Amino acid sequence: MSTTQAAMEQQQQAAARMPAVENKISMVVFSGDLDKLLASLIIATGAVAMGMKVKLFFTFWGTAALRDPRKTARGKNLMSTMFGFMLPKGAPKVKLSKMNMGGMGSAMMKMLMKKKNVASLEEMLTLAGQLGVEICVCEMSMDLMGFKREEMIDYPNMKVCGVAAFLADAQTSRIQLFI
Amino acid sequence: MSTELKPDKVVDLKGLPCPMPVIQISQQIMTVAVGQVVEAITTDPGSLADFPAWAASTGQEIVGTDQAAGEIRFYVKRLH
Numbered sequence: 001m002s003t004t005q006a007a008m009e010q011q012q013q014a015a016a017r018m019p020a021v022e023n024k025i026s027m028v029v030f031s032g033d034l035d036k037l038l039a040s041l042i043i044a045t046g047a048v049a050m051g052m053k054v055k056l057f058f059t060f061w062g063t064a065a066l067r068d069p070r071k072t073a074r075g076k077n078l079m080s081t082m083f084g085f086m087l088p089k090g091a092p093k094v095k096l097s098k099m100n101m102g103g104m105g106s107a108m109m110k111m112l113m114k115k116k117n118v119a120s121l122e123e124m125l126t127l128a129g130q131l132g133v134e135i136c137v138c139e140m141s142m143d144l145m146g147f148k149r150e151e152m153i154d155y156p157n158m159k160v161c162g163v164a165a166f167l168a169d170a171q172t173s174r175i176q177l178f179i
Numbered sequence: 180m181s182t183e184l185k186p187d188k189v190v191d192l193k194g195l196p197c198p199m200p201v202i203q204i205s206q207q208i209m210t211v212a213v214g215q216v217v218e219a220i221t222t223d224p225g226s227l228a229d230f231p232a233w234a235a236s237t238g239q240e241i242v243g244t245d246q247a248a249g250e251i252r253f254y255v256k257r258l259h
Binding site for chain 1: 194195196197198199201202204205206232233236237
């Protein structure tokens with residue numbers, strides 16, 4: 001049997017094992033930008049209202065938004081300490097992807113949001129937690145950036161996971177997004 | 180027609196932008212009995228599209244809509 005044939009057979013077997021699709025949305029939250037994070041959380045909380053189960057997979061730059069500004073982790077090496085210093089320390093510190101202008105743009109956006117009663121990123125995270133939105137944080141990203149579990153926010157349903165966990169969920173979801 | 184509807188509960192969602200109106204209605208509808216009607220008052224123009232979309236997805240029914248002076252009133256019947 002050729003390797004292609006073997007691969008095809010494996011794919012067919014995998015397809016036969018595939019569980020049914022649920023009314024669920026799986027989202028990769030890759031971006032660490034305020035605007036994209038807000039969009040992710042608006043879709044996530046909206047999806048709960050629509051009766052869907054929601055899982056957010058935070059990876060790469062996105063993980064920095066889950067740091068708790070009040071917490072510190074000990075025992076980091078020089079590189080991790082530097083990364084920790086350079087990356088935003090949690091949701092209140094993330095910046096807009098455009099028009100940040102040294103922080104002025106982001107500050108203006110936050111003022112506008114407050115004036116127009118739009119929930120802040122921190123508020124959206126709290127709401128998502130209350131609504132039962134599950135969060136998985138990419139283990140590899142956390143390790144790369146030197147983030148430790150004890151410096152992340154207290155979120156009711158947060159786990160550390162890898163790519164297989166995301167794919168297993170994406171397979172059984174009606175909607176998959178990468179933001 | 181909808182002005183004659185007598186709601187069993189009134190929910191004030193004025194001033195709340197997306198996604199709050201749909202999140203609120205999805206929670207409030209579960210606080211009344213099946214067959215009862217919730218009146219939701221919003222000022223968010225997006226809810227004109229969002230409420231019917233929410234109802235279609237969740238299997239609840241919008242039995243009436245009123246639009247007046249910047250306020251939108253939805254009469255939502257709990258079907259299940």
